[in-house]
Amino acid sequence: MMAKNYETVMGLEVHVELKTNTKMFCNCSTAFGGKPNEHTCPVCLGLPGATPVLNEKALDLAVTAGLATNCQIRRVGRQDRKNYFYPDLAKGFQTSQGDGPICYGGYLDIETAEGKKRIRINRIHIEEDAGKLVHEEGLGSLVDNNRAGVPLVEIVSEADLRSAEEVLAYLHKLRAILTYTGVSDARMNEGSFRCDVNLSIREAGEERFGTRVEMKNLNSFRSIQRAIEYEAARQIRTVEEGGELFQETRGFSQDSGKTYSMRTKEDAADYRFMPEPDLMPIVITEEKIRELTDGLPELPDARKDRYIEEYGLGHYDAEQLISSIELATFFEAAVSAGADPKAAANLIITDLFRLTGAEEFQVDMAPEDLAKIIEMVDTGRINLGSARKVLEIMFANPARTPENIVVEENLEQINDRELLSPIIDEVLARSAKAVREYQAGKEKALQAIIGQVMGQTRGRANPQLTIDLLREKIGWPMGPVCVRAEN
Amino acid sequence: MMAARQKYAAYFDRIEKDNAEIKAYRTISREQALEALVDNKSPFPVVFSDLISTRGIRTTANSRMLDNYIPPFDATVVERVRKAGGVILGKTITREFGVGETENPYGTCAAVAHGEGILGFAADHRGDIHAGAREYGLFAYSPSYGIVSRYGVIPVASSMDRVGILAGSFAKIPVAMDMVAGQDERDGTTFPGDADFQTLEDMDLQSVRPAVINGTAGFSERLNLPMAEVLLESLPYALPAHEILSSGEFATNMERYDGIGFGYRAGEYDSVEELYKKSRTAGLGREVQKKIISGNFCLSEGKYEPYYVQAMKARTMVKEEIEKRLESHEFLLAPVDLRYTAALYLAGLPVISMPFGEVGLLITSRAFNDRRLLAFAWQIVSRLESEE
Numbered sequence A: 001m002m003a004k005n006y007e008t009v010m011g012l013e014v015h016v017e018l019k020t021n022t023k024m025f026c027n028c029s030t031a032f033g034g035k036p037n038e039h040t041c042p043v044c045l046g047l048p049g050a051t052p053v054l055n056e057k058a059l060d061l062a063v064t065a066g067l068a069t070n071c072q073i074r075r076v077g078r079q080d081r082k083n084y085f086y087p088d089l090a091k092g093f094q095t096s097q098g099d100g101p102i103c104y105g106g107y108l109d110i111e112t113a114e115g116k117k118r119i120r121i122n123r124i125h126i127e128e129d130a131g132k133l134v135h136e137e138g139l140g141s142l143v144d145n146n147r148a149g150v151p152l153v154e155i156v157s158e159a160d161l162r163s164a165e166e167v168l169a170y171l172h173k174l175r176a177i178l179t180y181t182g183v184s185d186a187r188m189n190e191g192s193f194r195c196d197v198n199l200s201i202r203e204a205g206e207e208r209f210g211t212r213v214e215m216k217n218l219n220s221f222r223s224i225q226r227a228i229e230y231e232a233a234r235q236i237r238t239v240e241e242g243g244e245l246f247q248e249t250r251g252f253s254q255d256s257g258k259t260y261s262m263r264t265k266e267d268a269a270d271y272r273f274m275p276e277p278d279l280m281p282i283v284i285t286e287e288k289i290r291e292l293t294d295g296l297p298e299l300p301d302a303r304k305d306r307y308i309e310e311y312g313l314g315h316y317d318a319e320q321l322i323s324s325i326e327l328a329t330f331f332e333a334a335v336s337a338g339a340d341p342k343a344a345a346n347l348i349i350t351d352l353f354r355l356t357g358a359e360e361f362q363v364d365m366a367p368e369d370l371a372k373i374i375e376m377v378d379t380g381r382i383n384l385g386s387a388r389k390v391l392e393i394m395f396a397n398p399a400r401t402p403e404n405i406v407v408e409e410n411l412e413q414i415n416d417r418e419l420l421s422p423i424i425d426e427v428l429a430r431s432a433k434a435v436r437e438y439q440a441g442k443e444k445a446l447q448a449i450i451g452q453v454m455g456q457t458r459g460r461a462n463p464q465l466t467i468d469l470l471r472e473k474i475g476w477p478m479g480p481v482c483v484r485a486e487n
Numbered sequence B: 001m002m003a004a005r006q007k008y009a010a011y012f013d014r015i016e017k018d019n020a021e022i023k024a025y026r027t028i029s030r031e032q033a034l035e036a037l038v039d040n041k042s043p044f045p046v047v048f049s050d051l052i053s054t055r056g057i058r059t060t061a062n063s064r065m066l067d068n069y070i071p072p073f074d075a076t077v078v079e080r081v082r083k084a085g086g087v088i089l090g091k092t093i094t095r096e097f098g099v100g101e102t103e104n105p106y107g108t109c110a111a112v113a114h115g116e117g118i119l120g121f122a123a124d125h126r127g128d129i130h131a132g133a134r135e136y137g138l139f140a141y142s143p144s145y146g147i148v149s150r151y152g153v154i155p156v157a158s159s160m161d162r163v164g165i166l167a168g169s170f171a172k173i174p175v176a177m178d179m180v181a182g183q184d185e186r187d188g189t190t191f192p193g194d195a196d197f198q199t200l201e202d203m204d205l206q207s208v209r210p211a212v213i214n215g216t217a218g219f220s221e222r223l224n225l226p227m228a229e230v231l232l233e234s235l236p237y238a239l240p241a242h243e244i245l246s247s248g249e250f251a252t253n254m255e256r257y258d259g260i261g262f263g264y265r266a267g268e269y270d271s272v273e274e275l276y277k278k279s280r281t282a283g284l285g286r287e288v289q290k291k292i293i294s295g296n297f298c299l300s301e302g303k304y305e306p307y308y309v310q311a312m313k314a315r316t317m318v319k320e321e322i323e324k325r326l327e328s329h330e331f332l333l334a335p336v337d338l339r340y341t342a343a344l345y346l347a348g349l350p351v352i353s354m355p356f357g358e359v360g361l362l363i364t365s366r367a368f369n370d371r372r373l374l375a376f377a378w379q380i381v382s383r384l385e386s387e388e
């Protein structure tokens, strides 16, 4: 039997902590960390009678998130109580929004290797965070309410995503928008950007949705990708084997790389939503919307277009660079310090990304130093391979300068024929077999010889000069060769 | 100071002697009261019902659940009354969480009626303080919803909960209003509202065109004041709507009493689930549990539309009808009866009641028209007094 063709269908629910100084309904600090229950008061501890008062800044940030993602903004709304019992929920209900979210019907555009795609946003609503359970040996479970009452928005996409790559592109774009606009720090490692994935599969061409599984506790981009790949495969395998899929909530184990069932639909709580009587209706005036719209900075897509037009970058590269405000700022500073935009983009995307890891872009080195490295490549002082080495050293130790590294690590390119020629002779002398193979038409052999020269010079040989010399010494029957300065 | 100490010591002696009989106090705060006399230039005796949080004084909502709860903060009304010189004699008995079993539903009234010049503050969500005032021969005032802060008032039905004032004479009510009324930045549902209640304007009773609701009780004759009669057709919906909405709000307000953060916790349990169940079963009384269950029923999936949403519609209907009547008649009179007070609490309107024969007299007016309502009531009181 021919294996059927399956399509993975996904929608995301992203919880984002809003960047306010104080909590949603009280004056307690939202600072990350602190001693347990240091940032609490009668309101966020849920003591009887401690009434909430909405933090206007949280509201402004939520509306800003909506405006920056092309949403409609509800002019008169309300907040609701979502009732459930959990030890980290002091009031026994979470103040959230039921069927009247503050923002709805928006979208954002993503760019993957396959091109551009529009992902619709169903809704954005405001709600408060819960506390945290801490399990202490000998003391049992304790509650830390420092996060209780921290303002959040939940951003719910439509089920428009079809691959892990699209999901990551969506998350990066969303995170870029939120950090550019100052709505959130959106740090996954501090929990200020959390993502649940709703995933189902269906046969290609089918219009109806399959049975939906919600995946929670995905706390890094890597986990999200792995969980999606595992879960899609699991669902396909289940169906192929004639099994049945259940609507359920699943967690993801980083150790095993597998998803596991947390609860089924039958266990799902009835949240008994009701209008929050302690809070007045939310009223958003036209004036407020104008004010917040005027306050929007240059958004990621506008910046991306600028990079494509002004710097001649490709769509995909430009999308990578605008994915965080820190990164884009770093890139632009390097360019204004004189770096060639394309060279800077290449070094950042291929090397700095690898060094910083996929989760967060965080570098301490100065953008001027990146410009300096690129300049040294341009002037032939170092080759590209050495440039990477300098970058790597700078990343680990930003106090050093490129100049200092090049000198102290002896990375200067060998541009002198007289110096390079004897080294090449030496390599050729002990590579008689490779030379024969090359002269017999085997191109790969030449690469091996060049590799030997690079090895001998610790990557410092000028690649062009190396080729020129080799051509003189052993002939050049093969036409142009792709030369990479590996080390 | 010495004189004040003796005077208050005498209060407490009498209270301690009589409390078992009058069933007024849940907690008597003699020590804290004597402390409050230090550097107090204008002390006056005051009681708060046990639904109002008092810093350092046990606040139990008359429930086992909160039997050991000492709030770390004052309700805004308490803070304001203390600032004005109020000396808290104690916390008075209420229904458990405002709805349940009790040894006396009107403990605050009993305390106010028991001692000379005591001012009482009691929280309620349906106008029960007016029934109590009628029984104990007191004046009771429920200010418009939103001009007295609910911060620190143990929530029962948040959209109806109010702090009412109880006193043996009318004159104390404007004084009390000057202490407690006014916007509170800790309660987002408060508004600035009127101020300066002690200089009430004169008012010509005829020209303000008062009316009697549903032609009840022969008020025109007794007051010798010709009054129109208005019909409230939506009145039969008031109590049922009030019951459903207050139960729903009550159910969610009660979710915090889970044995985790504070309050009663069952001694033995094998799981968090069991901890919740045992703590709530043992910590809360039967009537409270029943109201929680019926509230959760009305909020549950499939029941929310036919019950809760319908009740919200009924509330709007009742409110709009009363407001319409108040457009043509600034003041409406009625006997003291839960059907009326429930309707007026649903509508958030100010209510004053006074001892007036068997039925009591209740007067209401437009929202936030508190100052003129008190001025009108004062005229009525003067008229009644001059008759006697």
Ligand SMILES: [Zn+2]
Pocket (backbone or CB within 6 Å): A023, A026, A027, A028, A039, A040, A041, A042, A043, A044, A045, A149
């Ligand atoms: Zn707080």
